[in-house]
Amino acid sequence: MMRIRQVMVSTMLAVICLLSTHAALADAGEALLDAVMTGQTARVAILLDAGVSPEVASGPGEHEGKTALMWAAETGRSEIADLLLQYGAEVDRANPKGGTALMYAAVSGHVEVIHLLVAAGADPRHRVRHGWTPLLLATAKGHVEAVRALATHGADLDTRDVYGWTLLMRAVERTDPVMVSALLALGLDPAIGDGNGLDAFEIARRQADPSLLDLLKRR
Template identity: 35%
Template structure:
């Protein structure tokens, strides 16, 4: 079945998203633009706005009822993309749209997992505080956000703060990966002493970690 060609309003909306022009996006929607129209990769205008961190345009689209959970051919959604970009402003813009925080990306992870690997400290703290996202969600690789921060992290201050934030939110330091290796064992093997110390303390406290932001101090 051939896709219906875009209308002038659809093209205007696409252009507005690309330029980050909220007023033009609003005008395009009033002119009848399809807020859920997908491009060749299955991306909606809202997903494209999230990818480019066009917060003002996203606010217009969410206000118009755009689906924050619509996934593209790669299983990305506007909400899931915030875990990659680390944009707290975009995350908060999407919240009124009712994001499904259990939605997973192509690796089987929820948004806090890639955010932890990419050391988006502010995002990790915000999404854990402002949603009921599962801090111990396990992706297809067998990794939680805590494991991802250690296995794919560099052990530096930002990753220490991510680990601290996850532990403060109740992440279980004893959960192992698919091979039975815990985050602490990974940290010790890689020489991440500050991270390993955070995890040892959390284990000794029965999984209750230090307050976020305390790592490495």
């Protein structure tokens, strides 16, 4: 009987210890995400040195599966992103929707982070459902320098979204002459359409924007 009680007590203590460890790890993970989001580079380094995994990610909710590296990329914190990569963060890990850290950097226009991630092995041609790529996201958000950076890293300039729209078509739809000029300079052809009779010229006509139409015609 005494032996059975000793075993039960030992088992309970082991379970309590395990639960405490899991709670501590969860708290440490939350602390790392908070440090990344608030730009506390030194705190991030301390937590990583202490053994907190660089792969921690946000839990259920709007940001489910968003890793520390994705948060650093979205907020443009290149030093923190570099730290996370040095400690083993997976550069192209995807969230439940397929998004990667490079896509977060692209949609926010953080050029330095884009260079860092691609140098670490991020795929500039990564594509998620609906056809979105880092380059399409940067174009849709009007981040000209991010588009140029991705182009230098081999992003597919001929990429199309799920509707067959080209980068130029998206830029014209946004009535973004700066982006249109940048894409034309990269060699995109405004006459290439979606296969259903719609191209950059036609979108400019529908937008009733003579300056954009003239810009395309000069190309």
